[in-house]
Amino acid sequence: MRLLFPAARQRLSAIVATATLNLAFALALFAAPEAFEIGPDNKDQLPRGKEADGIIGDFVLRNDKIEAVISANLPLRRANMSTFYGTNGISPGCLYDLTLRGAHNDQLTCFLPSGQQGPVSWVRVAKDGK
Incomplete structure (x- = not known):
């Protein structure tokens, strides 16, 4: 049984991807x-x-x-x-x-x-x- 509908999974994937990119950008700033x-x-x-x-x-x-x-x-x-x-x-x-x-x-x-x-x-x- 799936817990999330396809649209909710897509939104969650987009949020995780955005958060990952933001974290990578922040780490790059600190490692300048x-x-x-x-x-x-x-x-x-x-x-x-x-x-x-x-x-x-x-x-x-x-x-x-x-x-x-x-x-x-x-x-x-x-x-x-x-x-x-x-x-x-x-x-x-x-x-x-x-x-x-x-x-x-x-x-x-x-x-x-x-x-x-x-x-x-x-x-x-x-x-x-x-």
């Missing part, structure tokens, strides 16, 4: 990507791990899946004490850390697109998505 500069008050937001190199002044990019650190345009900024010695050994604006969000398992030393090294004009968040 973020981009922010690390300062003294939020350095606990840096990803951690064996090769983690983030410091105050760097930038964190993250979403609900991954988190990354982009190095700041700071004097003599390099990934760690054993990379890129010499005059052009600095690597601002490069990917220093990458890990799954909350895993604190960074294994990346440094990713330099096209071998980018040396001074840059600026590193900043152009649009924070808020």
Whole structure:
């Protein structure tokens, strides 16, 4: 014996579908990507791990899946004490850390697109998505 007539079942299906879409939209808003500069008050937001190199002044990019650190345009900024010695050994604006969000398992030393090294004009968040 069926408890609902076909029209009532259709309405219930539409309500459930609408509620599901609304929930998915709300969750997407809460899981929005973020981009922010690390300062003294939020350095606990840096990803951690064996090769983690983030410091105050760097930038964190993250979403609900991954988190990354982009190095700041700071004097003599390099990934760690054993990379890129010499005059052009600095690597601002490069990917220093990458890990799954909350895993604190960074294994990346440094990713330099096209071998980018040396001074840059600026590193900043152009649009924070808020």
